[in-house]
Amino acid sequence: MAALPAPETSSSTRFESVLEAVRAAILAGEFEPGERLHEVKLTTLLGVSRTPVRAALQKLASEGLLDYTPNRGYTLREFSIDEVISAYEVRAVLEGLAARLSAERGLNVSEMGTLQQALRDGDDLLRNGHITDEHRSEYSRINACFHVTIHASAGSRLLNDMVYLCQQVPVSSPRNVVAFEEGDVRRRHEDHHRIFEAIVGREPWRAEMLMRDHVASVKSSLIRSLPSPAAVQSATKTARRLRR
Amino acid sequence: MAALPAPETSSSTRFESVLEAVRAAILAGEFEPGERLHEVKLTTLLGVSRTPVRAALQKLASEGLLDYTPNRGYTLREFSIDEVISAYEVRAVLEGLAARLSAERGLNVSEMGTLQQALRDGDDLLRNGHITDEHRSEYSRINACFHVTIHASAGSRLLNDMVYLCQQVPVSSPRNVVAFEEGDVRRRHEDHHRIFEAIVGREPWRAEMLMRDHVASVKSSLIRSLPSPAAVQSATKTARRLRR
DNA sequence: CCAGCAGAAAATGTATACATTATCTTTGAC
DNA sequence: GTCAAAGATAATGTATACATTTTCTGCTGG
Numbered sequence: 001m002a003a004l005p006a007p008e009t010s011s012s013t014r015f016e017s018v019l020e021a022v023r024a025a026i027l028a029g030e031f032e033p034g035e036r037l038h039e040v041k042l043t044t045l046l047g048v049s050r051t052p053v054r055a056a057l058q059k060l061a062s063e064g065l066l067d068y069t070p071n072r073g074y075t076l077r078e079f080s081i082d083e084v085i086s087a088y089e090v091r092a093v094l095e096g097l098a099a100r101l102s103a104e105r106g107l108n109v110s111e112m113g114t115l116q117q118a119l120r121d122g123d124d125l126l127r128n129g130h131i132t133d134e135h136r137s138e139y140s141r142i143n144a145c146f147h148v149t150i151h152a153s154a155g156s157r158l159l160n161d162m163v164y165l166c167q168q169v170p171v172s173s174p175r176n177v178v179a180f181e182e183g184d185v186r187r188r189h190e191d192h193h194r195i196f197e198a199i200v201g202r203e204p205w206r207a208e209m210l211m212r213d214h215v216a217s218v219k220s221s222l223i224r225s226l227p228s229p230a231a232v233q234s235a236t237k238t239a240r241r242l243r244r
Numbered sequence: 245m246a247a248l249p250a251p252e253t254s255s256s257t258r259f260e261s262v263l264e265a266v267r268a269a270i271l272a273g274e275f276e277p278g279e280r281l282h283e284v285k286l287t288t289l290l291g292v293s294r295t296p297v298r299a300a301l302q303k304l305a306s307e308g309l310l311d312y313t314p315n316r317g318y319t320l321r322e323f324s325i326d327e328v329i330s331a332y333e334v335r336a337v338l339e340g341l342a343a344r345l346s347a348e349r350g351l352n353v354s355e356m357g358t359l360q361q362a363l364r365d366g367d368d369l370l371r372n373g374h375i376t377d378e379h380r381s382e383y384s385r386i387n388a389c390f391h392v393t394i395h396a397s398a399g400s401r402l403l404n405d406m407v408y409l410c411q412q413v414p415v416s417s418p419r420n421v422v423a424f425e426e427g428d429v430r431r432r433h434e435d436h437h438r439i440f441e442a443i444v445g446r447e448p449w450r451a452e453m454l455m456r457d458h459v460a461s462v463k464s465s466l467i468r469s470l471p472s473p474a475a476v477q478s479a480t481k482t483a484r485r486l487r488r
Numbered sequence: 489c490c491a492g493c494a495g496a497a498a499a500t501g502t503a504t505a506c507a508t509t510a511t512c513t514t515t516g517a518c
Numbered sequence: 519g520t521c522a523a524a525g526a527t528a529a530t531g532t533a534t535a536c537a538t539t540t541t542c543t544g545c546t547g548g
Contacts, residue, residue, distance in 0.1 A: 013314050013501065039530070049503040054530090058299060062306035064402065070257050071509055071530060086345065086400035093337040101330065156330035158308060158413065162406050169402065257531065282499070293533040298500090315500060315539055494545080501538065508531065515524080 014048045019056040021046060026065055026076060027170055033078035037066065063168045079170055081226070088219035091166040094159060095147065096212030101154035103199045103207040111153045115196055118146040122189045131182045139185060146192055150199070150211075171222075184221060188214065258292050263300040265290060270309055270320060271414060277322035281310065307412045323414050325470070331413040332463035338407050339391065340456030345398035347443045347451040355397045359440055362390040366433045375426045383429055390436050394443070394455075415466075428465055432458065 022042065031037065042053045057074045060066045066074040107115070121142050125135055151160050180188070191214040198207035266286065275281065286297045301318045304310045310318040351359070365386050369379055395404050424432070435458040442451035 015501075016314070036529095038528095040528085050530090051502050051504090055298075055302060055501095058302055059306065062303065064405065070260070073530060083400065083402065086398075087402050089341060089345065090338070090400065090403055090406065093341045094334070097333060097337045101333065154330075156327065156334065158327065158331050158410065159334055161308065162334065162409065165406065166402070259531075280499095284499075294500090295532050295534090299531095317500060489548105491548085492546090495543085497540105497542070499538100499540065501536100503536080504534085506531100506533080508529100510527100510529065512527065513525085516522090518519105518521085 013052070015052040015055045018042070018046055018048060018052045019059055022053075022056055023060060023065070026060070031076045033076055035076050037074045037076065039073065064165060065168065065170070084169060084171060085219060085223065087166050087169040088215065088222065091163060092212050092215040092219065094163050094166065095151070095215045096208040098151045098154040098156075098159055098163070099195060099199060099211035100204040100208035101156065101159070102150050103202055103204040105153065105155055106202065107153055107199060111149055112200075114149045115146060115199075118142050118149070119193060119196060122146075122192065126186055126189055131185060136180065136185065139189075143188070143192075150195075153199075180221060184217075188217070191217075257296070259296040259299045262286070262290055262292060262296045263303055266297075266300055267304060267309070270304070275320045277320055279320050281318045281320065283317065308409060309412060309414075328413060328415050329463060329467065331410050332459065332466065335407060335410040336456045336459040336463065338403060338410065339395070339459045340452040342395045342398040342400075342403055342407070343439060343443060343455035344448040344452035345400065345403070346394050347446055347448040349397065349399055350446065351397055351443060355393050356444075358393045359390060359443075362386050362393070363437060363440060366390075366436065370430055370433055375429060380424070380429065383433075387432070387436075394439075397443075424465060428461075432461070435461075 022037070025031065037057060039050050039053050039057070042057075043050050046053065057066060058068070061068040061074060065077060067077050068074050122139065125139055125142070151163055154160075191210065195207060195210045195214060198210055266281070269275065281301060283294050283297050283301070286301075287294050290297065301310060302312070305312040305318060309321060311321050312318050366383065369383055369386070395407050398404075435454065439451060439454045439458060442454055
């Protein structure tokens with residue numbers, strides 16, 4: 001466990017600063033899976049009292065990053081490959097539902113504009129030949145915008161919150177783990193066009209299926225990018241391991 | 245806002261007592277939608293200090309029952325009919341996914357036994373003619389057991405947590421099965437048999453579709469049981485807001 | 489009468505002391 | 519040497535005092 005950067009930003013409340021500092025430390029791998037996060041240690045590391053630390057830990061536990069046991073404090077959860085994969089499964093069905101609900105309700109003017117802009121931006125970005133890392137990073141932003149807008153247009157806060165929770169599951173490799181190949185990016189942008197078409201055309205079922213497969217394809221890319229074939233096997237179907 | 249029952253049960257920590265007391269009070273309708281839940285008032289009502297109260301409020305906010313704004317505390321969320329309905333939509337796709345994953349992984353001996361027992365218990369309960377309220381209550385327990393076992397057998401904690409969150413939405417709890425008519429209960433028990441069959445037969449797609457429709461049917465029953473749309477609106481004080 | 493700005497009241501944010509529980513260490517018996 | 523029990527240590531749970539922010543109140547000026 002290394003030292004944490006002091007949260008001297010203190011934009012608003014200490015609780016929020018601590019929350020982000022600890023979250024960042026966790027995602028940066030500063031703690032081992034299963035390791036206990038002692039309140040007092042964080043207290044001295046961060047230079048605040050136990051009160052905001054406790055609040056932050058509780059929040060992180062509610063997001064699924066930590067485990068909590070009364071009188072025994074918080075420990076870092078372990079995220080198996082299986083857990084990460086099923087997080088994508090969950091996200092796929094949730095985002096599929098979002099697309100369906102969006103198609104049922106219809107887009108408002110603002111949402112329509114945002115989605116069209118995202119599609120145009122993507123078109124522009126991918127028009128010219130080769131794709132650089134910078135392109136990928138920019139497309140990542142556009143991609144997020146597209147998806148977030150559809151979540152919002154579904155009009156369900158519960159659904160929104162749950163997609164957020166899915167995205168809090170740490171990925172084994174860094175955030176941009178799935179370094180998509182150029183073909184993948186183009187293919188996924190095509191998906192966006194079709195999904196938009198289905199939503200605008202008020203085809204709920206089609207929108208749901210397209211979005212579901214769209215997100216599931218990320219899962220496939222992730223599996224493809226896993227190190228050893230053995231790991232892949234254990235991650236995908238080999239929940240066939242002996243179940244007691 | 246009425247007085248709350250003192251949490252003298254003191255199961256283990258005060259935090260947990262307060263959590264359940266406040267949750268119960270909310271579900272019992274002791275607070276108005278949008279009403280602010282002041283820490284100090286709860287403090288005096290419950291006879292504990294602010295510390296466990298704050299923790300409980302934060303937990304309830306993470307479950308989606310309360311809204312939180314820094315420096316402004318917690319307010320009771322409003323749950324429009326739309327929100328409740330989409331909670332069922334979400335639950336339907338999540339439980340559908342659970343059934344699919346369960347069918348892919350296969351059941352272990354314990355899960356198999358539990359499900360078979362639940363099916364047998366249901367058969368016994370519904371064999372004889374008329375269904376009383378007591379029957380309904382007992383079937384509610386069996387129903388919960390059946391579903392919980394399938395969620396567990398899916399092997400994803402994230403999925404489990406999310407189904408739990410769906411059930412925390414007021415009025416969308418499975419307890420409401422009690423309100424079903426006799427035909428509905430029988431039909432839903434038949435569903436259980438078929439879902440079990442699909443899981444045991446390792447038919448993921450069929451299991452998902454059956455479970456999805458099974459849960460969605462609860463939504464339909466709910467909608468059917470609603471008074472006229474106009475009455476609903478006035479009763480819930482939730483005018484469907486115009487989408488800009 | 490209303491708008492707007494103090495000042496007061498009250499609410500939440502934070503630190504800290506103390507209580508309770510868990511965990512570690514030491515000691516003693518076998 | 520191992521095990522167990524008792525005390526010591528350290529962790530979390532809780533209460534409370536104080537700090538900061540919000541919210542209410544009432545005044546003043548127009």
